[in-house]
Amino acid sequence: MFELILFSILNGLVYGLLLFMLSSGLTLIFSMMGVLNFAHASFYMLGAYFAFTMSGYIGFFPALIIAPIIAGLLGALVERYGLRHVHRYGHVAELIFTFGLAFLIEEVVQFFWGKQLQDYRVPEVLDFTFFEMFGNAFPAYKAFMLLVSIAIFVLLFAVLTRSRVGMIIQAAITHPNIVAMLGHNVPFIFMATFGVGSALAAIAGVIAGPVLGTGPAMAFELGTIVFVVVVFGGLGSLSGAFVASIMIGLIQTVAVALDVSVSDFFGLFGMSFSPDDFLVDVWTITLPQIAPIIPYLMLVLMLIFRPQGLMGKRES
Numbered sequence: 001m002f003e004l005i006l007f008s009i010l011n012g013l014v015y016g017l018l019l020f021m022l023s024s025g026l027t028l029i030f031s032m033m034g035v036l037n038f039a040h041a042s043f044y045m046l047g048a049y050f051a052f053t054m055s056g057y058i059g060f061f062p063a064l065i066i067a068p069i070i071a072g073l074l075g076a077l078v079e080r081y082g083l084r085h086v087h088r089y090g091h092v093a094e095l096i097f098t099f100g101l102a103f104l105i106e107e108v109v110q111f112f113w114g115k116q117l118q119d120y121r122v123p124e125v126l127d128f129t130f131f132e133m134f135g136n137a138f139p140a141y142k143a144f145m146l147l148v149s150i151a152i153f154v155l156l157f158a159v160l161t162r163s164r165v166g167m168i169i170q171a172a173i174t175h176p177n178i179v180a181m182l183g184h185n186v187p188f189i190f191m192a193t194f195g196v197g198s199a200l201a202a203i204a205g206v207i208a209g210p211v212l213g214t215g216p217a218m219a220f221e222l223g224t225i226v227f228v229v230v231v232f233g234g235l236g237s238l239s240g241a242f243v244a245s246i247m248i249g250l251i252q253t254v255a256v257a258l259d260v261s262v263s264d265f266f267g268l269f270g271m272s273f274s275p276d277d278f279l280v281d282v283w284t285i286t287l288p289q290i291a292p293i294i295p296y297l298m299l300v301l302m303l304i305f306r307p308q309g310l311m312g313k314r315e316s
Contacts, residue, residue: 003133008257009250014142016249017149021204022222023229023241024156025197031236032173032193034091035083038098040201041223042105043071047202048209048218049113052120060123068202075198079191102219110216120214145207152203153242160238169193228295232302234312243310248295255291 026040050067051060058066078101086097121127122141130140160166172179172189180186205218212218229248233240302309 003136004257005254006133007136007138008254010138010146011142011257012250012253013246014146014149014249015253016246017146017153018204018208019222019225019229019249020242020245021149021152022201022226023233023245024153024238025200026226026230027233027236027238027241028169028193029197030230031238032169033083033087033190035087035094035098036227036230037197038095038223039078039101039105040098040197041219041226042102043075043198043201044205044208044222045109045216045219046071046074046105047205048120048214049109049118049205050202051206052118052209052214053113055120055123064203064206067206068199071202071205072195072199076191076195078198079194083194084187084190102223106216106219113216115216117213117215118209120209122210141211145211148203148207152200156200157238225295228299232295232299232309234309237309237311240309240311248298251298252291252294255287255294258287 022041022044026037029035029037029040047067050070051063054063054066082101083094083097086093122139126139126141126144128140129137130143131138158166160170168179168184169189172184172186176186179189208222209218212222225248229241229244232248233242233244
């Protein structure tokens with residue numbers, strides 16, 4: 001039981017920090033521009049596809065650096081020549097624009113790479129067992145994913161809280177007019193932040209592609225969870241996004257690992273029910289079966305009891 005809990009926690013941290021890389025960029029964009037970017041997960045997909053293609057020529061590690069840069073530049077161009085012009089027409093126009101952009105990117109991906117899953121594999125240098133305990137192995141690549149995610153988390157918070165750039169960004173979020181009067185180019189800050197947010201999503205795609213699969217549906221599969229994270233943590237709150245990412249990653253991973261029925265789970269707390277109490281025998285359903293809906297259930301409960309999210313200040 002100990003090894004099951006240990007490996008579930010490690011896998012949950014890997015998944016949770018991966019969600020944070022995606023949600024942090026989306027949170028920054030919303031904080032600064034008030035835009036819920038429906039195409040954000042599409043840059044996650046582009047990162048995976050770019051890295052898959054480039055790794056065949058230059059190797060995985062150079063692709064890990066170059067692919068997010070390309071995706072970030074594309075994100076900056078989207079903000080500069082698309083979203084900036086749509087912004088004047090209000091939030092509905094922005095949502096429609098980003099929603100359409102997500103479909104456009106998906107169609108472009110299918111046009112160039114096809115609809116099938118790509119053979120994007122873990123690099124050979126990381127394809128070994130990092131450690132083994134009680135017959136369970138933890139892959140070195142997942143340890144690498146964990147290390148990269150933690151490094152990005154530390155770097156992001158250091159830049160936002162300890163550097164001059166971070167001070168300007170946070171000031172532009174709350175007082176853009178004052179920042180502009182001090183001589184800073186606020187539109188450029190918006191564009192750069194949008195590009196950095198897109199690059200963060202692309203990094204998540206580069207490192208997650210070999211594990212979660214690289215295909216045209218990957219943006220939708222993870223994109224919905226990212227919006228759950230952002231709303232659950234609190235719209236515009238980077239700290240809330242981090243806490244929500246870790247919570248959802250751990251809860252969902254542990255639920256999958258614990259192959260017990262609902263009745264067994266409630267039995268741990270001394271609660272017992274008879275199947276006759278309900279029209280449907282829900283007590284035979286196992287936790288892995290309901291694991292995919294747990295984040296959405298958490299979101300519904302959060303919106304009912306605390307609409308602003310864990311650490312948000314805006315009413316969503």
